[in-house]
Amino acid sequence: xxxxxxxxxxxxxxxxxxxxxxxxxxxxxxxxxxxxxxxxxxxxxxxxxxxxxxxxxxxxxxxxxxxxxxxxxxxxxxxxxxxxxxxxxxxxxxxxxxxxxxxxxxxxxxxxxxxxxxxxxxxxxxxxxxxxxxxxxxxxxxxxxxxxxxxxxxxxxxxxxxxxxxxxxxxxxxxxxxxxxxxxxxxxxxxxxxxxxxxxxxxxxxxxxxxxxxxxxxxxxxxxxxxxxxxxxxxxxxxxxxxxxxxxxxxxxxxxxxxxxxxxxxxxxxxxxxxxxxxxxxxxxxxxxxxxxxxxxxxxxxxxxxxxxxxxxxxxxxxxxxxxxxxxxxxxxxxxxxxxxxxxxxxxxx
Numbered sequence: 179x180x181x182x183x184x185x186x187x188x189x190x191x192x193x194x195x196x197x198x199x200x201x202x203x204x205x206x207x208x209x210x211x212x213x214x215x216x217x218x219x220x221x222x223x224x225x226x227x228x229x230x231x232x233x234x235x236x237x238x239x240x241x242x243x244x245x246x247x248x249x250x251x252x253x254x255x256x257x258x259x260x261x262x263x264x265x266x267x268x269x270x271x272x273x274x275x276x277x278x279x280x281x282x283x284x285x286x287x288x289x290x291x292x293x294x295x296x297x298x299x300x301x302x303x304x305x306x307x308x309x310x311x312x313x314x315x316x317x318x319x320x321x322x323x324x325x326x327x328x329x330x331x332x333x334x335x336x337x338x339x340x341x342x343x344x345x346x347x348x349x350x351x352x353x354x355x356x357x358x359x360x361x362x363x364x365x366x367x368x369x370x371x372x373x374x375x376x377x378x379x380x381x382x383x384x385x386x387x388x389x390x391x392x393x394x395x396x397x398x399x400x401x402x403x404x405x406x407x408x409x410x411x412x413x414x415x416x417x418x419x420x421x422x423x424x425x426x427x428x429x430x431x432x433x434x435x436x437x438x439x440x441x442x443x444x445x446x447x448x449x450x451x452x453x454x455x456x457x458x459x460x461x462x463x464x465x466x467x468x469x470x471x472x473x474x475x476x477x478x479x480x481x482x483x484x485x486x487x488x489x490x491x492x493x494x495x496x497x498x499x500x501x502x503x504x505x506x507x508x509x510x511x512x513x514x515x516x517x518x519x520x521x522x523x524x525x526x527x528x
Contacts, residue, residue: 181367184405187303187346190254190275194405195373200431201229201406202422204415210240217250224253226419232256241268248273263289267296278305280312281335294342303346308332309379310353325361347372352379356394363398373405387411388421399429436462440473447475448495449512465527489526491519
């Protein structure tokens with residue numbers, strides 16, 4: 179199945195779509211008008227690797243706070259607005275780089291035009307976001323709650339903005355159901371060339387949210403669908419960024435990291451390989467070099483299974499072998515294995 183290539187859309191100093199790097203997004207949980215708390219949270223998200231950050235605009239105080247927040251941060255800032263054209267206009271005038279709206283709940287064509295005119299005047303972009311809770315009534319009645327009604331509802335909102343001259347558009351069609359999310363984005367990708375923001379909405383608390391997001395986003399990314407993404411987790415938004423980066427790495431969309439592979443272990447493993455794998459993973463977590471490191475439980479399969487690794491180790495009850503690119507370079511005692519392995523690892527990453 180072939181899907182449309184997307185066009186580029188600018189968000190602050192960042193571009194998404196058109197083959198640009200897939201951008202990781204998250205959203206602040208702090209009240210936006212609490213400027214210090216919001217900026218502190220944005221700083222933590224940036225350190226974790228977030229590319230775009232979104233804030234809620236619930237009232238005029240939130241909209242006004244955007245001006246000060248923008249002066250204190252580096253990341254592109256998206257303002258999330260519902261039910262109020264005036265708040266959307268205020269957020270734009272206070273300097274947000276993009277707004278997220280659902281034109282269907284902003285208050286009629288006149289209000290949509292008011293927002294559209296402001297978007298054009300300030301030369302920013304807009305995300306049209308539709309989920310299973312905001313499908314237009316006419317499409318629900320015609321198709322039921324499915325991928326068709328989701329996509330048609332989104333495209334109706336897009337057409338409304340296009341009629342008012344807005345073309346810097348990003349689209350999302352999220353569901354809390356994984357199969358529906360995947361089907362909706364696949365359908366949407368065949369119908370539009372706008373960049374797509376992918377994600378599973380209301381995915382739940384950390385463990386299930388990561389599982390659901392990995393299943394849905396992994397399938398879409400492997401199809402070549404998705405220009406920016408968010409992993410929605412009920413909890414610390416920094417965990418959203420970590421999960422998103424891991425998903426991108428798992429599907430081969432981000433290779434600037436140290437990939438640590440390790441076997442699940444079995445009865446053949448007679449040394450503390452699991453403990454070493456944990457230490458190695460923590461040690462290289464901040465390294466941006468494209469390396470592949472293996473910590474294997476036994477020497478029966480270790481060097482062979484990890485032949486394509488830059489560095490690896492495998493062991494028995496009394497010795498370990500350290501290998502590079504599948505070739506054993508030294509044999510060491512179990513007691514000295516960790517020290518010797520980290521010595522070789524340092525030589526690669528420093």
